[in-house]
Amino acid sequence: EVQLVESGGGVVQPGGSLRLSCAASGFTFDDYAMHWVRQAPGKGLEWVSLISGDGGSIYYADSLKGRFTISRDNSKNSLYLQMNSLRTEDTALYYCAKHGMDVWGQGTTVTVSS
Amino acid sequence: SYVLTQPPSVSVAPGKTARITCGGNNIGSKSVHWYQQKPGQAPVLVVYDDSDRPSGIPERFSGSNSGNTATLTISRVEAGDEADYYCQVWDSSSDHYVFGTGTKVTVL
Numbered sequence: 583e584v585q586l587v588e589s590g591g592g593v594v595q596p597g598g599s600l601r602l603s604c605a606a607s608g609f610t611f612d613d614y615a616m617h618w619v620r621q622a623p624g625k626g627l628e629w630v631s632l633i634s635g636d637g638g639s640i641y642y643a644d645s646l647k648g649r650f651t652i653s654r655d656n657s658k659n660s661l662y663l664q665m666n667s668l669r670t671e672d673t674a675l676y677y678c679a680k681h682g683m684d685v686w687g688q689g690t691t692v693t694v695s696s
Numbered sequence: 697s698y699v700l701t702q703p704p705s706v707s708v709a710p711g712k713t714a715r716i717t718c719g720g721n722n723i724g725s726k727s728v729h730w731y732q733q734k735p736g737q738a739p740v741l742v743v744y745d746d747s748d749r750p751s752g753i754p755e756r757f758s759g760s761n762s763g764n765t766a767t768l769t770i771s772r773v774e775a776g777d778e779a780d781y782y783c784q785v786w787d788s789s790s791d792h793y794v795f796g797t798g799t800k801v802t803v804l
Binding site for chain 1: 697729731733738739740741744750780782784790791792793794795796797798
């Protein structure tokens with residue numbers, strides 16, 4: 583079964599950092615680019631970042647302004663999102679998704695609050 | 697940046713047809729994908745590349761794309777189709793993925 587499981591969310595103060603993880607199974611992980619997508623409470627979907635299968639190509643949404651870093655470890659079938667200088671507006675449910683977005687995880691919640 | 701505009705809501709009676717539009721500048725030149733999201737659940741891909749359906753998605757879901765508007769059509773609407781729907785494209789000029797604003801479909 584193809585599966586994505588996110589972890590690492592939590593409550594953090596403004597200016598803090600978090601590292602999200604996404605564990606993949608059921609498919610050849612390094613054959614696929616991977617996305618992070620977020621959804622603020624009661625709001626729509628917002629694309630965050632994309633990384634190619636070999637990690638050589640990376641794209642970010644403009645709203646992140648260099649604060650987030652996407653990475654992957656193909657030996658561990660894992661995707662990561664390092665989030666620094668967090669702001670209250672980063673509060674959201676963060677999903678990882680396989681390229682083509684035909685497979686999504688259930689998400690991990692990030693709350694930025696003092 | 698590229699913007700995709702959807703109507704906030706669409707209401708439809710059971711058994712009727714729902715049409716959800718997604719407007720964007722020359723969107724007909726891009727591949728459009730559509731997602732269904734029910735409350736408390738992750739999004740599900742229902743149409744990709746304008747009009748193709750993933751396996752397991754009913755034929756009642758169809759898509760089209762031309763000019764400045766893409767459309768998701770849900771035929772013979774059922775109560776279980778009540779959800780939020782989002783369109784999405786890849787904007788090659790900015791190397792960004794873009795989601796539409798989302799449409800809440802209510803089955804009367």
